[in-house]
Amino acid sequence: MPPQQYTAKVSDSLEYNQKFYSITFELVEPHTLSFKAGQYILLNVPGTEQKKSYSIVSPPSLDHAVELLVDNTPRGYGTRYLGSLRPGDSVSFLAPVGMFGIESQETEIGQQEKALVFVATGSGISALHSIILDQLQNKHDARKMVLYWGLRYTQDSFWIQEFQELEKTFSNFSLHLVFSQAGDDWTLCRGRVTDCLSVHPMVEYAGYYLCGNGGMIKEVQQLLLARGVKQEHIHHEKFF
Numbered sequence: 001m002p003p004q005q006y007t008a009k010v011s012d013s014l015e016y017n018q019k020f021y022s023i024t025f026e027l028v029e030p031h032t033l034s035f036k037a038g039q040y041i042l043l044n045v046p047g048t049e050q051k052k053s054y055s056i057v058s059p060p061s062l063d064h065a066v067e068l069l070v071d072n073t074p075r076g077y078g079t080r081y082l083g084s085l086r087p088g089d090s091v092s093f094l095a096p097v098g099m100f101g102i103e104s105q106e107t108e109i110g111q112q113e114k115a116l117v118f119v120a121t122g123s124g125i126s127a128l129h130s131i132i133l134d135q136l137q138n139k140h141d142a143r144k145m146v147l148y149w150g151l152r153y154t155q156d157s158f159w160i161q162e163f164q165e166l167e168k169t170f171s172n173f174s175l176h177l178v179f180s181q182a183g184d185d186w187t188l189c190r191g192r193v194t195d196c197l198s199v200h201p202m203v204e205y206a207g208y209y210l211c212g213n214g215g216m217i218k219e220v221q222q223l224l225l226a227r228g229v230k231q232e233h234i235h236h237e238k239f240f
């Protein structure tokens, strides 16, 4: 779908912790959005020329609203504007934008991807949340899927119960959380996502989908290339 200019109203927002919250925009005009999981919106920041990118968290099956996940810490134009919004406020944005998403099974690259490995840091989970829900619940994709999600502190985490429910419902899906600054009570992966990826056996014939900060993307790419993964099977969305 070509991108269109949308107006929408804030319908809901949910604070997960001091760092992250979600915000939902109910579409007004046009009132439906058709998009591919992994795409994002370009939000207009009123009073400025700024347009800020936010990946869509909700799956494409929800077509009358878009949910976003916001990392509240940068405090520039985008996060300050989003933080000022209240239910009923109007927003405008261009959507859908972007090429990040699961490689189509109609391409040779897509056909070679017999498993999917997702790697996120921080708010990079937003695009992967939409993708994972879409693949499991809407597309009934039975390929093995592994999600590595890196956060700084255990108290930064959220959506864990939702992902654990997905693990129970879909035996082909599993989650590895990685905390760079976990307390002593955390007994699983710690450090960077690459540390966690390194200790787990490679998933054979996988497509890798990386989303988050540029440093992580570079490190994971280097690790995968060194392990013989071909560049065309490493897909990424860099947030900053």
Ligand SMILES: Cc1cc2nc3c(=O)[nH]c(=O)nc-3n(C[C@H](O)[C@H](O)[C@H](O)COP(=O)(O)OP(=O)(O)OC[C@H]3O[C@@H](n4cnc5c(N)ncnc54)[C@H](O)[C@@H]3O)c2cc1C
Pocket: 040, 052, 053, 054, 055, 056, 068, 069, 070, 071, 072, 073, 074, 075, 076, 077, 078, 079, 080, 098, 122, 123, 126, 127, 237, 238, 239, 240
């Ligand atoms: C394709 C794409 C999708 C994106 N999706 C999301 C999303 O779903 N959720 C989200 O919160 N952000 C997302 N971002 C980042 C977002 O567009 C803004 O850059 C971010 O909200 C900061 O904007 P700002 O104006 O508040 O601060 P800026 O003045 O633009 O940034 C200040 C500094 O904050 C840091 N920073 C920027 N983004 C982040 C972040 N997400 N987490 C931690 N530090 C950051 C950078 O070091 C940056 O230099 C996305 C970016 C891109 C390119």
